[in-house]
Amino acid sequence: MEFQQAVTEFIPQIETELKQHLMPATGEPDLFWGMMLYHMGWRDAQLQPVQAPAGKRLRPVFTMLACLAENGEPAGALPAAAAVELLHNFTLIHDDIQDNSDTRRGRPTVWKLWGIPQAINVGDAMFTVARNALLRLRETGVSAETVLDAIACLDRTLLTLCRGQYLDMSFETTLSVTVETYLEMIAGKTAALLACSGYLGALIASGSGAVAEQYWQFGHALGMAFQIQDDILGIWGDSAVVGKPIGDDLRQHKKTMPVVFALNQPETDDTRRFRDIYRQPKLTDDMVAEAITILERIGAKNHTESEAKRYTRRAQHLLDTIGKNSDAKEALQGMLSFLLARTY
Amino acid sequence: MEFQQAVTEFIPQIETELKQHLMPATGEPDLFWGMMLYHMGWRDAQLQPVQAPAGKRLRPVFTMLACLAENGEPAGALPAAAAVELLHNFTLIHDDIQDNSDTRRGRPTVWKLWGIPQAINVGDAMFTVARNALLRLRETGVSAETVLDAIACLDRTLLTLCRGQYLDMSFETTLSVTVETYLEMIAGKTAALLACSGYLGALIASGSGAVAEQYWQFGHALGMAFQIQDDILGIWGDSAVVGKPIGDDLRQHKKTMPVVFALNQPETDDTRRFRDIYRQPKLTDDMVAEAITILERIGAKNHTESEAKRYTRRAQHLLDTIGKNSDAKEALQGMLSFLLARTY
Numbered sequence: 001m002e003f004q005q006a007v008t009e010f011i012p013q014i015e016t017e018l019k020q021h022l023m024p025a026t027g028e029p030d031l032f033w034g035m036m037l038y039h040m041g042w043r044d045a046q047l048q049p050v051q052a053p054a055g056k057r058l059r060p061v062f063t064m065l066a067c068l069a070e071n072g073e074p075a076g077a078l079p080a081a082a083a084v085e086l087l088h089n090f091t092l093i094h095d096d097i098q099d100n101s102d103t104r105r106g107r108p109t110v111w112k113l114w115g116i117p118q119a120i121n122v123g124d125a126m127f128t129v130a131r132n133a134l135l136r137l138r139e140t141g142v143s144a145e146t147v148l149d150a151i152a153c154l155d156r157t158l159l160t161l162c163r164g165q166y167l168d169m170s171f172e173t174t175l176s177v178t179v180e181t182y183l184e185m186i187a188g189k190t191a192a193l194l195a196c197s198g199y200l201g202a203l204i205a206s207g208s209g210a211v212a213e214q215y216w217q218f219g220h221a222l223g224m225a226f227q228i229q230d231d232i233l234g235i236w237g238d239s240a241v242v243g244k245p246i247g248d249d250l251r252q253h254k255k256t257m258p259v260v261f262a263l264n265q266p267e268t269d270d271t272r273r274f275r276d277i278y279r280q281p282k283l284t285d286d287m288v289a290e291a292i293t294i295l296e297r298i299g300a301k302n303h304t305e306s307e308a309k310r311y312t313r314r315a316q317h318l319l320d321t322i323g324k325n326s327d328a329k330e331a332l333q334g335m336l337s338f339l340l341a342r343t344y
Numbered sequence: 345m346e347f348q349q350a351v352t353e354f355i356p357q358i359e360t361e362l363k364q365h366l367m368p369a370t371g372e373p374d375l376f377w378g379m380m381l382y383h384m385g386w387r388d389a390q391l392q393p394v395q396a397p398a399g400k401r402l403r404p405v406f407t408m409l410a411c412l413a414e415n416g417e418p419a420g421a422l423p424a425a426a427a428v429e430l431l432h433n434f435t436l437i438h439d440d441i442q443d444n445s446d447t448r449r450g451r452p453t454v455w456k457l458w459g460i461p462q463a464i465n466v467g468d469a470m471f472t473v474a475r476n477a478l479l480r481l482r483e484t485g486v487s488a489e490t491v492l493d494a495i496a497c498l499d500r501t502l503l504t505l506c507r508g509q510y511l512d513m514s515f516e517t518t519l520s521v522t523v524e525t526y527l528e529m530i531a532g533k534t535a536a537l538l539a540c541s542g543y544l545g546a547l548i549a550s551g552s553g554a555v556a557e558q559y560w561q562f563g564h565a566l567g568m569a570f571q572i573q574d575d576i577l578g579i580w581g582d583s584a585v586v587g588k589p590i591g592d593d594l595r596q597h598k599k600t601m602p603v604v605f606a607l608n609q610p611e612t613d614d615t616r617r618f619r620d621i622y623r624q625p626k627l628t629d630d631m632v633a634e635a636i637t638i639l640e641r642i643g644a645k646n647h648t649e650s651e652a653k654r655y656t657r658r659a660q661h662l663l664d665t666i667g668k669n670s671d672a673k674e675a676l677q678g679m680l681s682f683l684l685a686r687t688y
Binding site for chain 2: 124138158
């Protein structure tokens with residue numbers, strides 16, 4: 001099965017499941033539910049039905065493919081698929097406040113429309129709905145022990161996510177970021193939820209934490225490779241493809257892998273100059289160009305590319321060792337290529 | 345057993361359990377954990393150990409008493425006791441941002457010290473730790489099915505809490521608040537978590553959702569009575585006892601029960617004048633005095649007092665019908681008197 005075929009097949013089921021968790025038991029949604037529905041792209045700011053651009057629903061599709069790969073019935077994993085997607089969206093609602101972002105997917109963010117206090121609460125509510133979604137697994141025939149295992153995985157993921165977010169925000173005010181802390185940050189912010197998405201699907205099919213752990217590892221490597229590749233694209237990416245100007249991550253003073261590599265090199269004229277540039281509150285185009293040249297000269301680009309390749313190979317190796325269902329394996333291979341095809 | 349004796353006996357165990365959930369697995373807490381420990385009153389702003397004023401830990405004590413009342417071993421309920429206390433504290437961290445409060449228990453709030461973005465994340469992390477605490481019930485010998493029942497109860501409570509918070513914030517910008525919506529708001533903000541605290545303790549001892557439901561009802565009535573009484577004290581309370589000046593809730597334009605009663609009365613000179621006063625951005629002492637007189641004249645005070653008495657009687661009646669252990673029953677009776685003794 002092609003990955004896109006899996007996406008086409010699973011997304012309508014996922015949307016139905018998501019709506020089941022995000023609607024009040026009876027009656028029309030009021031503003032409390034309406035703000036969540038707005039964020040999901042199903043209502044406009046006046047709470048009228050609309051089809052606004054939603055996310056790619058990549059994580060829930062992964063959950064269902066992992067379930068199928070272990071010869072489970074994908075529909076049985078729907079509550080878990082909904083849980084990871086809702087969790088992802090809860091973090092976006094709070095992220096938008098934390099990053100002071102006015103728009104998401106071309107629409108005003110929740111806090112921009114309804115204020116920070118309500119938006120904090122909308123995120124909290126969606127967090128609750130996300131975790132609660134897992135309890136519906138009992139209805140699809142999953143044992144109580146396995147549901148508890150799923151809940152424990154989601155909790156570990158959440159705490160790792162919060163810690164990643166904490167580190168990311170801490171990085172904004174310092175140049176002292178070690179490679180180790182950088183890796184912990186992206187493991188929390190990007191890899192953990194992808195890993196959890198695979199874990200839950202495989203767990204539901206197999207009932208085995210050990211089998212599920214292999215999908216965790218695969219999802220984790222995939223997430224790390226994706227994020228490091230994203231770091232490269234954020235500096236060297238083709239602006240027509242990436243949708244932001246060359247060097248944009250540098251202009252925003254982001255502590256991405258090439259930058260963290262540079263900040264941790266022994267002092268030379270190049271690294272000293274790089275730190276000086278990164279200390280400027282506002283970077284000119286010339287500074288950005290110079291910083292890029294330095295990153296290339298000191299091997300930061302090469303190092304980052306080889307790290308991305310290393311995680312990509314690890315993800316590929318892990319994928320080769322898992323999965324009983326060949327249809328699902330083919331689709332998972334397609335997902336890996338889709339996520340990591342942009343440069344490798 | 346006297347209520348205070350139960351408090352004295354249980355609190356050290358509760359503190360130990362709380363710390364177990366709020367410390368990193370190894371090493372000294374860094375700022376991520378440190379901000380949570382600061383909020384709990386165990387660390388100062390430099391993360392040095394300190395004993396700052398903490399909350400009353402009323403909810404976790406109730407959880408342990410409910411467990412004992414059903415002849416359970418209170419220590420077995422400790423993970424649930426920790427969960428309700430952590431949940432309460434998560435809501436306080438977010439509340440302080442939402443209410444723009446600079447201090448709590450005489451110390452700067454988390455957002456005041458570390459900024460809103462980090463404080464949102466600290467709340468999210470404590471939310472996660474709270475729910476995760478319930479999973480430790482498996483270690484104290486609770487069945488998987490019962491743990492899932494406990495988790496479902498906590499989730500229902502959380503959603504009710506978020507909805508109560510949503511309503512409370514919505515009330516700030518309108519005079520159109522019905523009595524029904526007001527009751528839903530205080531049920532969410534005050535009664536639900538107290539109800540949940542009783543439910544969990546009784547559930548762990550009895551393994552029966554039906555038995556636990558009786559403690560939910562008792563805790564709910566207790567919470568409603570407490571909040572309505574608090575509404576009375578916020579306007580008519582002795583300032584020396586309540587710690588804030590007479591009429592303070594009016595000055596803050598709070599939509600408490602006497603006010604909501606007044607806003608929903610048929611139009612008369614009194615009710616028109618009351619609405620006029622409540623529309624003023626800033627209330628003078630004379631306006632406050634006049635508003636109080638109107639509330640008394642139109643029966644808003646009497647009505648609120650009789651509602652508080654009605655919920656108090658209901659709580660008492662429910663308490664009379666539950667509990668197998670006489671020691672615990674005595675302590676629960678003491679708790680009811682402690683919470684509701686201030687006027688009745």
